[in-house]
Amino acid sequence: MTSQVLFKTLADPTRRALFERLCREGDLTVAVLTEGAGVSQPAVSKHLGILKRAGLVHDRHEGRQTHYGAQPEALSPLIDWTREMTEFWQLRFDALEDLLKRMDQ
Amino acid sequence: MTSQVLFKTLADPTRRALFERLCREGDLTVAVLTEGAGVSQPAVSKHLGILKRAGLVHDRHEGRQTHYGAQPEALSPLIDWTREMTEFWQLRFDALEDLLKRMDQ
DNA sequence: CGTATTCATAACTACTCGGTTATGTAAAAT
DNA sequence: ATTTTACATAACCGAGTAGTTATGAATACG
16 A cells, blocks of 8 residues: 555544554454444444445454454554655765765865 | 644645745745746745744744755654554554464463 | 745635535344 | 335535635845
């Protein structure tokens, strides 16, 4: 998934809290996720749908309940992006440092 | 800055593109950033204001023009958060693996 | 000086989006 | 078979937000 989608998906606090809980506590049902989410069950379901489309969670149906679980590997584009940005910046910084050093001699 | 603010700030494509350009190309004026941004100059100024409040960029006034530059260090809460999430997940994974191994013997 | 340039701010608009209630669907329970 | 339970979907609404044009403020220029 593109990092753009990940940013938009994780920008919402409720959604991010759901993902965090799944990372900390493992697979949970919608009912369990709803209590403590601070919003209604339909709201939770919608958020879980968005998280799923972003690849951040997976679902498993068991009887009439659905278990959701985190897929933190999906965060890798985000990690790559931040690394890339800091690297670009560092590159220019090194180049500048080099230039100053050469000017100094 | 809290990672919540960073996610919300970087969720907008135009804003993220501005930050990326500043990381790649170094300090740039508002006029230069505006051409190629695909939106009007006031829009660019507003986005830069939001990026600044998030600590992602800094500005420097030089005569009548303002130079903006990236501060990728501000991304660290984001990096920490992703690390934390994957760690939580890994911890539970390791515990499970352990349990299975003990059950196997 | 007066004018032009560069950026920021104000005021407004259109749309997105997160929330709600209501309802549908499928599986368990009685 | 009927009812309850668990979740998803639909329809709708209010608030936030990204965009616009218009204008203000400050600095360079002729």
